Amino acid sequence: MSVNAKVVIVGCGISGIAAAQRLVNAGFQHVQILEATARSGGRVKTGTLGDNIIEIGANWIHGPSEENPVFCLARQYGLLEPDALTPENQAMDVEGHPPWVPNFFSSSGRKLNAEDIYPAQEMFLELMSEGSKFESQGGEPWACVGDFIRSEAEQQAAEKWKDIDAATRCLRLCVISNMLKVECCVNGAHSMDEVGLGAYGLYKTLPGLDCTFPGGYEGLIKNLMSELPSDLVTYNRPVRCVHWNNTEKEENSVMIECDDQKKIATDHVIVTVPLGYLKKHHSTLFSPPLPLHKLHSVERLGFGTSNKIYVEFDSPWWDADCEVIYLVWEDEDGMLDQVPDVQRSWIKKLFGFTVLKPSERYGHVLCGWIAGHESEYMETLSEQEVTHTMTQLIRRFTGNPTVTPRRVLRSQWFHDPWTCGSYSYPGKGCSAQDLENMMEPLPTKGSLLQPLQVLFAGEATHPCYYSTVHGALLTGWREADRLISHYSAISTSEPPK
Ligand code: 6YU
Structure with a gap:
């Protein structure tokens, strides 16, 4: 399949990278990531203390076993120690x-x-x-x-x-x-x-005794990035506003406005900004604003430090x-x-x-x-x-x-302007519906407008693995698959030329 539709991904954390990888592999020709900072990885961030490698962000693979895609990728890239790869380690069920x-x-x-x-x-x-x-x-x-x-x-x-x-x-x-x-x-x-x-x-939780990356969690990011075209990410390009239902320009329904005034027209945008950022900036990040039910879920879900x-x-x-x-x-x-x-x-x-x-x-x-x-x-x-x-x-x-x-x-995650905290949790009054609302694309179902204009990925949109790297990665794949199915359905329903 070769798809000409344009897709912009906001954020180059693991969910944004995973979405890009899946789309590029499926034949999408115009995929672009806009990242606010100068680096990839977001909350996967490795640093040093003296000569030691330390993790500033994510620390462990939670539940390193076959069902965990982070474990499978890390194993494939040779990033784990022999202990973590043993069947005994993978079978240990410690419930977190x-x-x-x-x-x-x-x-x-x-x-x-x-x-x-x-x-x-x-x-x-x-x-x-x-x-x-x-x-x-x-x-x-x-x-x-x-x-x-x-x-x-x-x-x-x-x-x-x-x-x-x-x-x-x-x-x-x-x-x-x-x-x-x-x-x-x-x-x-x-x-x-x-x-x-x-x-x-x-x-x-997944089975498996939590393990770490001896060379740093960012090794996973580096390996994934090396498989993507080198010009796919634009760094230091914060997105200020996603204008959806864009009527100004006929071809593209979404217009991305960046902090540096640059405007990018696209067919789809996958937003992966952290929930902390979304809580703080939703009113300026979307025009028109998020529908009320989605906004209430953004408020009900918790995001602390x-x-x-x-x-x-x-x-x-x-x-x-x-x-x-x-x-x-x-x-x-x-x-x-x-x-x-x-x-x-x-x-x-x-x-x-x-x-x-x-x-x-x-x-x-x-x-x-x-x-x-x-x-x-x-x-x-x-x-x-x-x-x-x-x-x-x-x-x-x-x-x-x-x-x-x-x-x-x-670490100083709360004062990181692009994260505003660490990870999400279910706040008081939260239910599974809130996580469903978080991942629901815009315009919402039933609308006659151009579908799948704005899609949502990132750890806080996973129904049961929120707050984790594997949860975030799966949401990137999920949203890429949503677009892939959409375009495969279009191509199979087109009359033969
Ligand atoms: C895990 C672990 N771990 C410790 C600490 C932290 C986290 N996690 P990203 O933020 O990565 O990417 C978004 C990008 O968007 C980013 O690059 C921004 O710069 C960019 N951006 C923002 N605004 C923008 C704009 N306007 N324009 C353009 N770009 C913009 N996870 O699996 N193991 O050990 C830990 C830990 C200190 C901070 C963690 C852990 C969480 C993960 O790091 C996190 O989920 C993912 O990296 C997020 O990826 P992303 O792509 O969604 O966003 C029982 C029970 C209870 C439930 N909880 C139990 C689970 C425990 C979780 N534990 C975590 C613990 C630690 C120690």
């Missing part, structure tokens, strides 16, 4: 919670005994799994995951832990606060009080087999995942660290995780202030007043 070896430290400078903590962790994970089953019931009687967890945990703690000493019970409830902060990072939400319980179960703070040390203060470090604040009651005074105590939102492995490759590097408004505030501080606060934090939790990081580096 990898069984990492933990170390627990407390705000009084003690290393906690894991046995004291496990009952709280176990209870929390059971509740989270229960929470994901509310899908069809609208979440009643709880609107959000936070309320559900608190209410159930309080009741269960009163029953199950009634015979244990008050200090251990109190500590376990502090562990629940810590676990809620972990979930804020996993979900990219400010608080689990903002994550809707009714739609929480929409997210689906989850940031990383990498910290490198000369020597480890954690166990050799440790894969994740949890920092438990002992003065927190009420199972809260938000700090009362963001400016003074933002650091209390950092749940802890994942350990970069193997140490032979990375040395002693930790990745700290912090979500929410606290994380957005952290972005406004100077590097020295962040380093100082991290140093104080680690000294306090280890009880070692001399431990000093060698280097610190943090």
Whole structure:
């Protein structure tokens, strides 16, 4: 098939690249990507800390197994380590919670005994799994995951832990606060009080123990880009407005207006901008504006911030087999995942660290995780202030007043003007219909206008793999396939010449 229709793709993240790849391979002759920044990859972004390769954006392949297209591509390009390729690794079903070896430290400078903590962790994970089953019931009687967890945990703690000493019970409830902060990072939400319980179960996990790219996630982007024509992407070309239902010019129904005033006429546009950007700029990005039902879904879906703070040390203060470090604040009651005074105590939102492995490759590097408004505030501080606060934090939790990081580096996704946060989650009152609305092309079905003028891809448009790289990639393929089917239907219905 050779298709002459013009397609413009807005955004050169994984979804935009995937859409372009599929269209070019199907014979579309006029495909163009307009990217606001100077690089491809969007939220797949690899950087360095000293000599180490680190991920500023996406970290893992979630569920690396046959059904995951990111895994299959990474394997095809030879980007993964042998461990990740084994059938055993692919078969492990951990439901999004990898069984990492933990170390627990407390705000009084003690290393906690894991046995004291496990009952709280176990209870929390059971509740989270229960929470994901509310899908069809609208979440009643709880609107959000936070309320559900608190209410159930309080009741269960009163029953199950009634015979244990008050200090251990109190500590376990502090562990629940810590676990809620972990979930804020996993979900990219400010608080689990903002994550809707009714739609929480929409997210689906794939089998396979999460794995990383030893050479960096961007290796995937580079390989995909090398298969596309080199002039397909125009960098540093932000799109200001998509004029659809364009009546000024007869041939093309869409006119793309760029920040530099350049205008590009096209038949179709695939918009892949992040939901955070869409929330902020939808009123100027589309003319005519988005239909109300679509707009309401853009508003109902959540898009928060989850940031990383990498910290490198000369020597480890954690166990050799440790894969994740949890920092438990002992003065927190009420199972809260938000700090009362963001400016003074933002650091209390950092749940802890994942350990970069193997140490032979990375040395002693930790990745700290912090979500929410606290994380957005952290972005406004100077590097020295962040380093100082991290140093104080680690000294306090280890009880070692001399431990000093060698280097610190943090991400700043909220202040990235083309992303405005990290990834999407189902907000309160959200349902599967909102994700359907997100992916619905314009003009909507039933209209007599030129069909498929504006199509929507990007992680926040996937019905069950939102917030992930594989979800984003699949949405790019989905929208390309929509156009491919459209043109194959036209070509088969044309009378023979
Ligand atoms: C994953 C992971 N991961 C950590 C962090 C982040 C994300 N994700 P893009 O934004 O890439 O592209 C859009 C482009 O558009 C971009 O280049 C812009 O510059 C451009 N643009 C914008 N405006 C424009 C304009 N006006 N004109 C022109 N261009 C414009 N995913 O699989 N594994 O470990 C993580 C993580 C810190 C920030 C992640 C992870 C999310 C992915 O990175 C993300 O989904 C995709 O890269 C998005 O691709 P895209 O093409 O859609 O947009 C149980 C349960 C609960 C549910 N959640 C559980 C899942 C957990 C998700 N975990 C993520 C965790 C981490 C650590």
